[in-house]
Structure formats: C-alpha cells, structure tokens
Amino acid sequence: AQKITQTQPGMFVQEKEAVTLDCTYDTSDPSYGLFWYKQPSSGEMIFLIYQGSYDQQNATEGRYSLNFQKARKSANLVISASQLGDSAMYFCATHSGNTPLVFGKGTRLSVIA
Amino acid sequence: ETGVTQSPTHLIKTRGQQVTLRCSSQSGHNTVSWYQQALGQGPQFIFQYYREEENGRGNFPPRFSGLQFPNYSSELNVNALELDDSALYLCASSPGTSGYTDTQYFGPGTRLTVL
Numbered sequence: 605a606q607k608i609t610q611t612q613p614g615m616f617v618q619e620k621e622a623v624t625l626d627c628t629y630d631t632s633d634p635s636y637g638l639f640w641y642k643q644p645s646s647g648e649m650i651f652l653i654y655q656g657s658y659d660q661q662n663a664t665e666g667r668y669s670l671n672f673q674k675a676r677k678s679a680n681l682v683i684s685a686s687q688l689g690d691s692a693m694y695f696c697a698t699h700s701g702n703t704p705l706v707f708g709k710g711t712r713l714s715v716i717a
Numbered sequence: 718e719t720g721v722t723q724s725p726t727h728l729i730k731t732r733g734q735q736v737t738l739r740c741s742s743q744s745g746h747n748t749v750s751w752y753q754q755a756l757g758q759g760p761q762f763i764f765q766y767y768r769e770e771e772n773g774r775g776n777f778p779p780r781f782s783g784l785q786f787p788n789y790s791s792e793l794n795v796n797a798l799e800l801d802d803s804a805l806y807l808c809a810s811s812p813g814t815s816g817y818t819d820t821q822y823f824g825p826g827t828r829l830t831v832l
Contacts, residue, residue, distance in 0.1 A: 608759075637818070647805055649760070649823035695759050701818050704750065704773055707759030 606631045608708035616714050617686045625681040625711050627696030636700040638679040643693040691715045721824035729830045735796045738827045742789040742810035749791045754805040803831045
C-alpha cells in the first residue's frame, strides 16, 4: 500500500523567505506520481505541482519547486519568496496506475509579515 | 479556478438521515473522484467514476454510493448517517481515461455536519 508521511504539523516562515515542506513516500509500484496541493481555509484543494517517478528533472512551477530524491523516497516542496497568501495547509500525495491518490496529514504553513 | 463546483457549501443533518451531495466537473473531464476529509486529516478516497461507471472504491461501506451523469455532474449519496460522517467532502475531476494517472482538480467541498 502507498503511504505519505509529512512530519511537520506546522511551519512558520518570514515573508519573502524560502521554505521547505517535507514529504516522504512509500510505494511498491515502479511508476507513480507525486503531487502537492494547497488548501486555504476555504477548503478547496489547489493543485500546485506534479513529479513523475521517471522524470529526470525536478519539477518547477513559478515559485514552487519539488526537490525529488528517489533514493531517499522524498519529495519536498520548496516555496521561494513566501507571500502572506501562501499561508495554508499543504498536502503531499501520491498515486500509481493501480491506486488512487493517497494524501499525507498535511503541514500548516504560516507566513509572518 | 478549476471549474469544478460543489453544492451545497454547508449541510447539517441528524443521525440516521440520508444526504445527497452534488458536483459539477470541469467540461470534458470524464473521471470524477470523491474524497472525505475529516478534521485535521488529509482527504481519503471514497470512490471514482468513469463514464457513469464506478471503477474504483476505497475503504468505505456500501451506504456511501454515487452516480455520474453524461453532463459532467455527479452525486455522492450517504445513507443512515453516522456522527463520524461529519467531514468535508471533496470531489475532483480529471480529463483522462479510467485509472489513476491524471492530475485531479478539486472543487471547494461540502462541509457536512451530522448531529
């Protein structure tokens, strides 16, 4: 079975600084995808970034980048130049062709002015 | 915005009642999945529909059922509500064929409270 572990229940970061949110995964499938979603207090899950297990380069989307270390089974999210609007819950998730999305418990990020 | 909408936003029911939650997927997305998110937890997969057929189910009892319609709308029905059913219910649509390989785009959710 697939599993996601997010060990940081909460994180604080100063505005304009970079922050790394940790995610480790466990899967027996050789082909899988890794996702990060943002969930503001409104509840909607907002897709941020995707990394495929066979992708050679780390994914980047604007201020978001995914630090994918396959040997360590980690897929950390890096947010550069934090903004107040980045304050939210962040969820790491994984799926494979045969299994649906499995989410971690999330990390609450608070950006301080 | 993802183009995925859900109704109602909030709902209060009593134990034993039945509830229907609705979702409108992004146009062209043939796959819809439903998730339950309890307070302080990540979403948990309930089931997935592809072209009006259920093609995957998580660890939820049969009193959780669904329907998908040709017009990209879908429903989640829960019978015999229990207190533990109180949660945020999220639907997510994806453009591809059946299976779990596509990125899913979520709606804003329906917050269900069971008293």
